[in-house]
């Protein structure tokens with residue numbers, strides 16, 4: 001369990017994290033969403049005791065990271081930032097980390113298999129591709145068999161196989177009852193991986209919700225309808241709260257009415273329908289709606305460089 005209360009971080013006049021209060025619970029993957037510069041990495045660094053909050057607090061299993069008796073066994077993390085450049089083999093890199101924390105060699109063997117690095121375990125980690133480097137970083141994070149796992153943008157730059165692998169791994173770690181907190185600016189990815197979402201924009205909390213509720217709340221009523229007389233149906237349905245768009249020769253997209261309402265209105269007017277289906281807003285669209293408000297509220301735009309190499313924290317600091 002991770003609990004942030006009024007968590008704040010300022011760098012000079014810049015407020016990177018602004019009074020964040022949220023709880024990350026065990027048993028589900030929690031996505032930490034926000035556009036670049038929203039404060040995700042800074043929040044994760046504070047959770048891991050790598051940055052001190054300017055205000056508020058954050059606890060892991062009821063205690064500040066620095067107070068954890070055996071941090072590697074409690075929290076495993078993979079932070080975005082620098083790559084692990086090492087002349088050691090992947091296996092020896094993990095073994096060295098394990099030895100500093102009193103973790104037995106057989107656990108190194110286990111995590112090598114768990115992350116699928118067995119075939120390349122004897123290769124120098126410095127020669128690894130981004131995807132292999134990420135697997136190695138995740139292996140390091142899992143070495144202590146931690147109850148809480150924190151990953152900053154783990155799918156950045158990965159190919160579809162790698163993304164699928166991480167997605168499956170995160171879900172299985174959560175299914176074992178662990179707390180899994182994973183950041184991303186890819187909403188579509190989080191929709192497939194996370195059950196719960198904490199959304200931030202410009203350092204502030206925008207939403208703390210299940211993925212399901214987030215989509216339901218954001219989607220409104222949108223209906224796709226095919227008909228033999230689109231012009232007549234469009235005229236019939238268009239109103240102050242209803243928008244009708246033509247999206248194909250015989251297809252309309254109706255916002256502001258349910259499928260039932262469209263069907264009943266068309267039936268009453270004697271207009272034949274060929275298809276009537278509710279449309280779900282994608283997480284991407286829902287997220288853009290939300291963060292657009294945050295951007296407008298704050299009135300400026302930030303751009304940050306998109307670094308994608310990774311290093312481990314909590315293990316390899």
Ligand SMILES: Nc1ncnc2c1ncn2[C@@H]1O[C@H](COP(=O)(O)OP(=O)(O)OP(=O)(O)O)[C@@H](O)[C@H]1O
Nearest residue numbers: 011016034035036037038039040041042043302304
């Ligand atoms: N050490 C620092 N000194 C000054 N400003 C910083 C520092 N670290 C982060 N910031 C600023 O704080 C804000 C939040 O940055 P942070 O890296 O936490 O965001 P993020 O959501 O993780 O974004 P990204 O996905 O780009 O990594 C940004 O505007 C960033 O420029």
